[in-house]
Amino acid sequence: MTSPASLPLTGLYDSHMHTPLCGHAVGHPREYAQAALDAGLAGVTFTDHIPMPAWYDAPWRMQQGELEQYVDMVQEAQAEFAGRLHVGLGLEADFHPGTERYVEEVLAAHPWDYVIGSVHYIGAWGFDNPEFVDEYERRDLGQLYRHYYALVEGAARSGLFDAVGHLDLPKKFGHHDPGTAVALRALDTVAALGLSLDYNTAGERKPVAEAYPSPALLDAAAARGIGLVLGSDAHQPAEVGYHFAPAAERILLAGGRLVQYAGRVRRG
Ligand code: ZN
Ligand code: FE
Ligand code: FE
Ligand code: ZN
Numbered sequence: 001m002t003s004p005a006s007l008p009l010t011g012l013y014d015s016h017m018h019t020p021l022c023g024h025a026v027g028h029p030r031e032y033a034q035a036a037l038d039a040g041l042a043g044v045t046f047t048d049h050i051p052m053p054a055w056y057d058a059p060w061r062m063q064q065g066e067l068e069q070y071v072d073m074v075q076e077a078q079a080e081f082a083g084r085l086h087v088g089l090g091l092e093a094d095f096h097p098g099t100e101r102y103v104e105e106v107l108a109a110h111p112w113d114y115v116i117g118s119v120h121y122i123g124a125w126g127f128d129n130p131e132f133v134d135e136y137e138r139r140d141l142g143q144l145y146r147h148y149y150a151l152v153e154g155a156a157r158s159g160l161f162d163a164v165g166h167l168d169l170p171k172k173f174g175h176h177d178p179g180t181a182v183a184l185r186a187l188d189t190v191a192a193l194g195l196s197l198d199y200n201t202a203g204e205r206k207p208v209a210e211a212y213p214s215p216a217l218l219d220a221a222a223a224r225g226i227g228l229v230l231g232s233d234a235h236q237p238a239e240v241g242y243h244f245a246p247a248a249e250r251i252l253l254a255g256g257r258l259v260q261y262a263g264r265v266r267r268g
Contacts, residue, residue: 016231117161
């Protein structure tokens with residue numbers, strides 16, 4: 001067996017990665033870009049965690065005053081790798097009801113290539129934070145997923161985002177959705193509104209050991225014609241292109257369509 005890491009990833013883009021500005025990632029953007037080039041990728045898009053209102057989870061994201069620095073850093077990498085690697089400027093935005101206008105202002109401030117809409121909170125609970133994993137024991141999983149996918153549909157309907165981030169994220173620590181009905185309804189909404197899905201290999205590094213979305217939801221997304229945007233969700237340069245060769249193969253076998261974004265326009 002050839003190790004997936006040694007396969008050339010020629011032509012692929014990694015459209016989900018972070019920078020140290022979010023406070024929980026390491027490595028300068030130039031190191032992420034170099035890692036992508038070394039892996040044979042054709043391009044990367046930085047999608048660091050968007051600034052949010054001050055009362056939101058400040059330790060987990062760049063502050064509003066750091067946005068210019070973020071844009072400058074990514075544009076420097078863009079210039080440095082010009083002609084060798086496409087470098088895009090994006091954001092991973094949070095969808096949290098009530099913050100839409102704030103997000104809209106940030107999105108209007110710079111020429112973004114790609115904006116992911118992610119749900120990281122159910123109410124005040126950061127359900128993907130390992131510190132708060134005990135909370136799952138107090139929740140009914142069916143209800144949790146109903147609530148979660150209602151938020152995902154809200155993200156899709158908000159019109160703010162190009163793609164939905166890590167679709168089935170509440171499974172991160174192994175708490176799988178007991179059914180598929182609410183997930184499939186969310187995919188219907190995503191398809192109807194023309195959004196894409198972040199095909200996020202970070203799940204393979206987590207206890208669930210499975211990409212977001214699951215194989216069954218990948219099939220359902222492909223059947224609905226939903227575009228899939230490959231992303232490693234790298235928080236360090238070594239994670240760029242993580243498990244991309246098997247991921248790309250899985251997507252193609254499912255009949256899925258790989259896409260990426262530039263200037264917030266879908267390509268591919
Ligand atoms: Zn992060
Ligand atoms: Fe996320
Ligand atoms: Fe991310
Ligand atoms: Zn993410």
